[in-house]
Amino acid sequence: MLDISAALPLLDSPKKIFITTHHKPDGDALGSSLGLYHYLIQKGHSVTVVSPSEVPDFLQWMPGIETVLNFESEPKQALQVLSDCDLIFCLDFNSLSRIKAMEAALREAPQPKILIDHHLLPEADVFIYGVSAPEKSSTCEMIYDFILLDKGADLLNEAIMQCLYTGMMTDTGSFRFSSTTGSVHTMVADFKSRGFQHSLIHDQIYDSWSEKRMRFLGFVLYEKMEIYPEQKTGLIAISNEEIKRLGSGTADTEGMVNYPLSIAGIEKSILIIERKDEVKLSFRSKGTIDVSSFAREHFNGGGHLNAAGGQSKESLEQVKTKIKNLLHLN
Numbered sequence: 608m609l610d611i612s613a614a615l616p617l618l619d620s621p622k623k624i625f626i627t628t629h630h631k632p633d634g635d636a637l638g639s640s641l642g643l644y645h646y647l648i649q650k651g652h653s654v655t656v657v658s659p660s661e662v663p664d665f666l667q668w669m670p671g672i673e674t675v676l677n678f679e680s681e682p683k684q685a686l687q688v689l690s691d692c693d694l695i696f697c698l699d700f701n702s703l704s705r706i707k708a709m710e711a712a713l714r715e716a717p718q719p720k721i722l723i724d725h726h727l728l729p730e731a732d733v734f735i736y737g738v739s740a741p742e743k744s745s746t747c748e749m750i751y752d753f754i755l756l757d758k759g760a761d762l763l764n765e766a767i768m769q770c771l772y773t774g775m776m777t778d779t780g781s782f783r784f785s786s787t788t789g790s791v792h793t794m795v796a797d798f799k800s801r802g803f804q805h806s807l808i809h810d811q812i813y814d815s816w817s818e819k820r821m822r823f824l825g826f827v828l829y830e831k832m833e834i835y836p837e838q839k840t841g842l843i844a845i846s847n848e849e850i851k852r853l854g855s856g857t858a859d860t861e862g863m864v865n866y867p868l869s870i871a872g873i874e875k876s877i878l879i880i881e882r883k884d885e886v887k888l889s890f891r892s893k894g895t896i897d898v899s900s901f902a903r904e905h906f907n908g909g910g911h912l913n914a915a916g917g918q919s920k921e922s923l924e925q926v927k928t929k930i931k932n933l934l935h936l937n
Contacts, residue, residue: 608729614721614736615757617694621651625692625718629700630659630707631887633861634666634812636699638774639723639746641671643696645766646754655688659706663858668811669773670766678709686712694719699746699774701726701909703733723749727899727909741911744786747774751794768803776808780865785913823855827863834870835936841867842936844879844927857882864889877930881923888917888926905933 624647628636640656647654657676666672678685689695695718697703703710713720714733722729722737725746729739743749751771754760775794779787799805831849833842843863850857857880864878868891875896878889888906890898892913899915902908908917919926930936 608722608731608734608737611721611723611736611738611753612756614694614719617719618647618650618652618757621653622693623691624652624654624694624696625689626654626656626696626698627706627709627713628656628658628698629705631857632658632660632662632666632699633774634777635745635747635774637662637666637669637672637675638770638772638777639698639750641669641675642747642750642767642770642774643698643723643753644671644674645764645770646750646759646762649762649764650759655692657685657688657709659709663861664817664856665812665815665858665861666773668815670769682708685709689713689716692718694721696721696723697734697737698723698750699726700724701729701739703730723753725749726911728903742786742788744784744788744791745775745778747771747778748791748794763798763801765803768798768801769808772798772803772805772808773812777812777862781809781813786911819854820859823853823859824863826853827860828866832867833936834867834873835934836872838934838936839872839874840934840936841870841873841876842879842927842930843867843877844923845881846923847881847883850880857887864891868893875934879923879926879930886919886921886923886926888919888930890915890917901933905929 626640628640644654644656657678659678661677676685697720701724703714719735722734724739725741725743727741831843831845860880864876867873867876874893876891880887890902892898897912899910899912902915902917906917906919910916
């Protein structure tokens, strides 16, 4: 994989550009994709963002979200865009397996693929150009770096800043995780000097919940959260039936894995979500506790030292039992 700087000359003339991110996109996935989208269209490119799955409700306000194609509901149109494009940007995922049903088509696509990602162990041989920087707070921060590398700072507009701030804010837990480095605050300072209104993003993400989602959170914390003080661990397991019964969706579980870490003495948190075809796991930790290695070794996953994910084809109860055995939870 060549350094990302080698890809810059490809952007000197108008191109048809395909941007995609991981399945079940979060704030960083969509923020980086749409931030890059708004930047590239200003440079005269024709750009389409394709999400492997639906966009969660809490991100529907993002500028440009109406242009995003959902591969699951619009596969023919998405594949046509892929076939017609000149360049492919792959953002916020380290392996093509993270895009699920899109994997085969993207793997076979002959166009140059460009990776911008902050997860460990990238599938480097798939990408012609790229940058993988696990030390970065978010892929959104890396898109900002890319724009500066491309000498495009003058094109930073409100739409780009809203998108990039969203992903960086959510991936750093509102700037409280250890991934919040000096470069994060430098980026925010640059945005503020350009007149950026950061409070609007916080309102959209944290103060625009539906009553249904709030009541679902109450149910989860009261009925489903298990705390193991001796092991300094919190565990939440939610079945697909419970999600449907309460009229919620998997997007309503966004951020729930962090809640047990707010309890004094808890240093590890696991969220287990049963979906239609698999069980998804989210892991969070404090300090030097490495959840990425744990996810990679036991649940075909990975991520960062303090934030990782995984999946399993076993049942919800089987996964929960496995977790308890591995962590010696009583």
